[in-house]
Amino acid sequence: DTEVTQTPKHLVMGMTNKKSLKCEQHMGHRAMYWYKQKAKKPPELMFVYSYEKLSINESVPSRFSPECPNSSLLNLHLHALQPEDSALYLCASSQDRTSGGSYNEQFFGPGTRLTVL
Amino acid sequence: DAKTTQPTSMDCAEGRAANLPCNHSTISGNEYVYWYRQIHSQGPQYIIHGLKNNETNEMASLIITEDRKSSTLILPHATLRDTAVYYCIVRARFNDYKLSFGAGTTVTVRA
Numbered sequence: 001d002t003e004v005t006q007t008p009k010h011l012v013m014g015m016t017n018k019k020s021l022k023c024e025q026h027m028g029h030r031a032m033y034w035y036k037q038k039a040k041k042p043p044e045l046m047f048v049y050s051y052e053k054l055s056i057n058e059s060v061p062s063r064f065s066p067e068c069p070n071s072s073l074l075n076l077h078l079h080a081l082q083p084e085d086s087a088l089y090l091c092a093s094s095q096d097r098t099s100g101g102s103y104n105e106q107f108f109g110p111g112t113r114l115t116v117l
Numbered sequence: 118d119a120k121t122t123q124p125t126s127m128d129c130a131e132g133r134a135a136n137l138p139c140n141h142s143t144i145s146g147n148e149y150v151y152w153y154r155q156i157h158s159q160g161p162q163y164i165i166h167g168l169k170n171n172e173t174n175e176m177a178s179l180i181i182t183e184d185r186k187s188s189t190l191i192l193p194h195a196t197l198r199d200t201a202v203y204y205c206i207v208r209a210r211f212n213d214y215k216l217s218f219g220a221g222t223t224v225t226v227r228a
Contacts, residue, residue, distance in 0.1 A: 004160070031214060033214070042202075042204065042218035042219060042220060042221060043155075043161060043218050044218075045214075045215055045216070045217070048214040048215075050214070055214060056214055056215070088158070090160050090161070091160075092160070092161075097211050102210045102211060103212070103213070103214050103216065104149070104151055104166065104206075104208050104210065104212075104216060105151075105163050105166070106161075106163065106216060107163070108160030108161045108162065109160050110159055110160050111158075111159070111160050113158075
């Protein structure tokens with residue numbers, strides 16, 4: 001299984017809502033990532049988890065709250081978002097160096113298209 | 118990570134080879150060349166990587182010049198499904214987590 005799945009595919013939420021994005025992989029990867037992609041721009045890294053621990057937070061506002069409950073799952077909790085947070089949110093996973101792999105070969109999911117009204 | 122320069126866009130005829138250039142004149146000895154692509158509204162897809170030897174897989178070939186200052190990704194028989202943004206990234210293989218995507222080349226395959 002070389003797939004990263006993300007749910008939901010599309011999400012529309014108001015600025016006062018709380019919602020969550022979900023990502024799952026069963027490739028045994030121990031590094032998992034959240035990226036944000038605005039229209040016609042390249043993906044930008046938000047968070048990195050390594051062995052279920054938060055390793056990188058790219059100064060992301062606290063209205064985005066990541067969670068890695070186990071080695072296969074990655075969540076992104078959303079609260080009090082702004083319309084400018086509307087974007088494609090991509091999850092990715094990769095091997096870890098300790099397993100002889102490289103972080104550079106990342107497997108991406110199809111993304112969640114988020115619209116904040 | 119070394120800086121890369123790619124053309125903004127290019128067209129290719131269906132069935133013909135697509136040659137995508139990438140300049141990386143400041144590449145250092147331990148840095149690899151990676152290629153990803155992103156088809157519209159999908160997540161990026163890893164294509165291939167190489168250090169100095171030419172590489173080939175089921176998707177593409179990667180040709181790296183002898184001085185390693187530039188490379189070319191070759192899609193041997195482009196199809197309409199190869200229409201995508203192609204990203205060239207130069208990084209050391211065993212480094213930190215931050216994979217940074219540049220603007221990439223928008224490749225349009227025309228029938």
